[in-house]
Amino acid sequence: MKIITKMKLQLTAMLILTIVMSLLIGLTPVINKKKISEHFYDYIKNDRINNLVIKDAKGAIIYDGGFSKDELTRESTFHVVGDLNGSLPSSLLSTYLSNDANISLLDGYHSEQHTINLTIDLDMQKAAYKLLKSSGVNGTLFVADYNTGEVKTMVSTPSVDVKSKKKAADKAYLNKAAQAYTPGSVFKAIAVGALLEKSQSYQSLTFNCTGKYEEVSCSSAHGTVTLEEALYKSCNCGIAKFVSEHLTPEELNSFAKKAGVKSTDLMVDYPVKAGEVDANDSIRWSSDGQSKDLVTPVTIASYYGAIANNGRRQTFYYQKSNAKTSAKRIMEFRTSLFLKNALTKGMTNWYSTRFNCSCFGKTGTAETGRGTDHAWFVCSLTDTKAPTYVVVLMLEDGGSSTNAIKMTARFVNNTILGG
Numbered sequence: 001m002k003i004i005t006k007m008k009l010q011l012t013a014m015l016i017l018t019i020v021m022s023l024l025i026g027l028t029p030v031i032n033k034k035k036i037s038e039h040f041y042d043y044i045k046n047d048r049i050n051n052l053v054i055k056d057a058k059g060a061i062i063y064d065g066g067f068s069k070d071e072l073t074r075e076s077t078f079h080v081v082g083d084l085n086g087s088l089p090s091s092l093l094s095t096y097l098s099n100d101a102n103i104s105l106l107d108g109y110h111s112e113q114h115t116i117n118l119t120i121d122l123d124m125q126k127a128a129y130k131l132l133k134s135s136g137v138n139g140t141l142f143v144a145d146y147n148t149g150e151v152k153t154m155v156s157t158p159s160v161d162v163k164s165k166k167k168a169a170d171k172a173y174l175n176k177a178a179q180a181y182t183p184g185s186v187f188k189a190i191a192v193g194a195l196l197e198k199s200q201s202y203q204s205l206t207f208n209c210t211g212k213y214e215e216v217s218c219s220s221a222h223g224t225v226t227l228e229e230a231l232y233k234s235c236n237c238g239i240a241k242f243v244s245e246h247l248t249p250e251e252l253n254s255f256a257k258k259a260g261v262k263s264t265d266l267m268v269d270y271p272v273k274a275g276e277v278d279a280n281d282s283i284r285w286s287s288d289g290q291s292k293d294l295v296t297p298v299t300i301a302s303y304y305g306a307i308a309n310n311g312r313r314q315t316f317y318y319q320k321s322n323a324k325t326s327a328k329r330i331m332e333f334r335t336s337l338f339l340k341n342a343l344t345k346g347m348t349n350w351y352s353t354r355f356n357c358s359c360f361g362k363t364g365t366a367e368t369g370r371g372t373d374h375a376w377f378v379c380s381l382t383d384t385k386a387p388t389y390v391v392v393l394m395l396e397d398g399g400s401s402t403n404a405i406k407m408t409a410r411f412v413n414n415t416i417l418g419g
């Protein structure tokens with residue numbers, strides 16, 4: 001009996017060993033497409049990529065094998081990180097999962113951790129999300145360093161909670177920072193840039209605004225304005241007159257293109273939607289950012305960042321591994337200086353809202369043709385005590401730009417300078 005029992009035990013042990021061995025052979029990571037996709041879907045089901053860690057600029061954890069337990073972290077970073085369903089094709093996780101080179105990490109048999117370091121500041125990201133959410137309107141807040149190209153904040157509302165069982169509305173999946181909208185008066189700095197790139201002599205142009213010029217109108221008569229005043233007082237008639245008299249539609253289109261309006265690669269690791277400008281339709285309204293003009297908030301940040309950076313555009317990036325150091329000149333230094341001075345006067349003379357550092361900026365109230373307006377505000381910080389950031393706030397159907405300035409000032413003062 002004892003011998004039989006011993007034999008049985010040996011057989012059982014051999015059987016177990018055989019099963020274990022065959023399992024091990026079967027589970028050895030084999031790089032083939034079928035296996036990869038099986039593993040891929042297994043991990044999507046469990047909502048985890050065990051070995052992947054995503055950290056913010058200061059090392060704070062955004063993703064650690066799975067999504068954060070903190071709802072604010074998840075919702076505020078959704079349009080940067082994305083989800084495991086590929087709902088946001090431009091997002092970090094979607095592009096990461098579509099790269100075969102990263103697939104072996106998904107099999108779970110690699111013990112080494114793979115960390116992706118972002119340039120995004122999680123504290124700023126959360127503060128921007130809370131600010132937008134409390135505003136009662138939807139929009140986007142985008143912040144980047146115009147010297148280095150690092151994206152610090154990219155928030156869009158409404159957002160998506162990846163842990164929620166309830167499917168979010170389709171529009172929540174759009175990253176508004178990378179979508180194109182009617183820019184309104186924030187476009188005027190592009191129109192003036194186009195004029196000065198043709199001839200610096202246009203700096204001395206003047207015009208008497210009576211509140212109406214051809215098909216264009218101002219809410220009230222601005223009186224005699226120089227080119228500089230037409231820009232910072234946002235005189236539609238003045239800008240329309242100067243541009244239509246001295247530029248052809250092709251010349252305005254061409255500079256707008258150089259300014260990045262139609263570019264999709266202003267961020268190296270996040271494609272933005274190509275905007276539009278067609279000055280042939282109405283060069284006057286087009287110079288004021290209406291007509292067929294469509295521009296993304298990232299493009300506006302890129303252009304106003306270039307003004308602050310003495311005419312050189314830095315390509316944006318949000319993953320540290322994509323750092324680029326070369327900037328491209330898109331306008332003469334003299335043009336950038338003129339725009340910077342004019343838009344600084346706009347801040348000190350025109351807007352009563354207080355920013356706790358020197359900066360230049362521009363408002364935009366863009367008529368959408370649907371009876372609503374997009375509210376824009378863009379500013380570049382130029383204070384030696386402040387980081388070299390460009391900040392763009394766009395409130396979709398958000399009404400007057402006054403609210404956009406106030407919200408931006410709160411963000412700059414409390415979060416960027418106070419954080």
Ligand SMILES: [Zn+2]
Nearest residue numbers: 209218222235
């Ligand atoms: Zn006017």
